[in-house]
Amino acid sequence: EHKFWESQPVGQFKDVGDSSLPEGPIEQPTPLSEVKQEPYNLPELYEWTLCDMDSDEVCNEVYLLLMNNYVEDDDNLFRFNYTKEFLRWGLRPPGFYQNWHIGVRVKASKKLVAFITGIPVKMSVRGEVVRMAEVNFLCVHKKLRSKRLAPVMIKEVTRRIHLENIWQAAYTAGVLLPTPVATCQYWHRTLNPKKLIDIGFSRLGDRMTMSRTIKLYRLPTSTATPGLRKMELQDVLSVTRLLQNYLSRFVVAPTFDEDEVEHWLLPQENVVESYVVESPETHRITDFFSFYALPSSILNNPSYSTLKAAYSFYNVSTRTPLIQLFQDALVIAKQKDYDVFNALDVMDNEPLMKDLKFGQGDGQLYYYLYNYRLREALKPSELGLVLL
Ligand code: MYA
Ligand code: JJ1
Structure with missing residues (x-):
């Protein structure tokens, strides 16, 4: 009721x-x-x-x-x-x-x-x-x-x-209300296995030792994509075009103008991080990824108080395979000392998760619209929207 x-x-x-x-x-x-x-x-x-x-x-x-x-x-x-x-x-x-x-x-x-x-x-x-x-x-x-x-x-x-x-x-919301336009799943990519296990965020898998687990989640120490760099103010127009074009594919997605891209994607330390791929030949921006920083308090743990989590935000690939962009995002998040990299199964994310060693979380995220009916629920991959 x-x-x-x-x-x-x-x-x-x-x-x-x-x-x-x-x-x-x-x-x-x-x-x-x-x-x-x-x-x-x-x-x-x-x-x-x-x-x-x-x-x-x-x-x-x-x-x-x-x-x-x-x-x-x-x-x-x-x-x-x-x-x-x-x-x-x-x-x-x-x-x-x-x-x-x-x-x-x-x-x-x-x-x-x-x-x-x-x-x-x-x-x-x-x-x-x-x-x-x-x-x-x-x-x-x-x-x-x-x-x-x-x-x-x-x-x-x-x-x-x-x-x-x-x-x-x-x-x-994490709770089911009348009536979701989509039901999405959280996925988690372990970056700091020992801490995640110590705090109860994840568990040692069957027949796994800590050292095998650490090895399983090891990442390269540097990124793979040539021309990858932090997004700068001068990239706003290119990123806006890439994003507008990409988001137009989804059934529900925000439209961002340049001012909004500047606000939402220009890097701010410990808030939002964005990286672009500038083609070494043409100097054009061909791809980008972004994630935001949302820590969680660890309740009642004697040794740790904060879980450092990165959340995938908006990503667009035109040249670099999306899986490689995501892998570079993981490498950078690890370099920045995040414990876990989280993503929803929205946009084109889901197919990459397994290969990149994400595991399905126990949390769902329901998406809703107020005063707008859709005839049937959407698949997560039809959503081009990430809320904070
Ligand atoms: S989602 C995050 C929500 N926050 C939390 O979960 C934080 C921890 N929990 C709390 O602070 C409380 O439990 C809250 C409920 C505040 C959530 N969204 O006052 P009550 C319904 C919508 O006795 P409390 C986010 O921020 C519930 O079904 N409704 O309950 C997006 C029941 O209604 P009904 C919710 O537990 C928020 C009624 O409230 C939610 O003391 C989007 C009970 O009220 C929920 N997350 O307080 C809001 N949880 O009897 C809607 C419970 O019908 C926006 N309820 O089942 C809609 C668009 C408005 C703008 C329109 C413009 C055109
Ligand atoms: O973070 C979440 N779950 C984690 C921790 C679970 C702890 C026990 N309940 C989780 N961990 C498993 C990861 C594991 C890594 C190795 C591979 C296998 C998987 O599943 C969940 C999301 O999954 N988060 C929440 O429940 C927080 C609330 C989510 C709803 C948010 C609503 C906010 C809306 C505001 O707009």
Whole structure:
């Protein structure tokens, strides 16, 4: 039963498989004057707050709320620990709305106890470009769970998005809700086997010793692709063209202009890393890969506190085989001391995983659209979208 989600314009479980329903928006936009002008009511003890991520103080409050209360794995061994620099990057892309960075405070103490965000994106869905929000970082303090605060927060972010005349959204979650547009799998490539086993992230395989495991996951110390280098500002136009062309192949994918590529892909130490292949002959950019840095706190371990994880972001190959690009990404992640390299089975990733010694994770990631129906669920390989 989903009392809240059943009241929302999303694909409903009862309609799965009903191909008589049309594709596209579920509800039509209403005139902006008819959008509720005042915030939704919170329980008496709480108040809305805008979170200015430019303020070190506020950014730190958000950081601490998420560090202590955000997403954990199924066995509660790890919790995402987004850094402050990462949160600033993820929440302030070109054209972002301050108003979509929404917090909830306790009136009396001003303590920040809940958070939800949106950022704007132009999403292509079957070739049609739709203005959407990406909603992320929904978090309610552990002590305030199951009090139906999340539906109020979702309605409030929806209202503020509507006020910008945007009527669709994309979001992902580790939980099954009505109704996914795709169900994706996490895959993990071990870089630091000993640590991963020590902290319970992975296990020694049957008939495997530690030294055989270390040898199994050993990587070359240098990259294989001639002309591979860190992406620079001067590469933005070439990368934008490569990415636009590549993403146009997918059923659902964002469209990035140059400003967005600069924001999302220009390297920022310990936040996002991007490498391009510049052809030694023509000096043209033929390929690139990128990954972002999302550490997790290791809960209750005496010897380690942080898991250093790299997440595959956007990759495009036109000359270099994708498998070689990915392998070079692994080599660089290893050089930068990441413990594990994670990827979803979206875009063209899946076929490479086995050869590159990725193993399937125990976590799924469901992708959703708000107020946009697709006739049937997509395969992960039809998705060209990675959220943070
Ligand atoms: S996904 C990451 C979500 N965060 C976490 O998992 C962190 C740890 N958990 C928590 O902080 C809480 O458990 C949360 C729920 C806050 C998740 N997405 O208040 P409640 C529904 C959507 O009593 P709590 C991310 O950030 C649940 O099915 N709905 O529950 C993307 C139930 O509804 P129904 C969720 O546990 C977020 C209701 O909430 C999720 O205290 C996208 C219960 O509320 C979830 N992850 O709090 C949000 N989890 O009765 C949607 C539970 O119907 C955006 N629920 O089953 C939609 C687009 C909006 C914009 C539209 C613009 C046009
Ligand atoms: O990280 C995840 N799983 C790991 C750790 C599992 C620990 C026990 N539960 C995992 N490890 C196995 C790796 C192994 C390496 C050698 C080869 C074989 C495999 O499977 C999972 C993803 O798999 N992560 C989570 O569960 C975190 C939550 C994921 C949902 C995120 C939702 C966020 C949405 C925000 O937009």
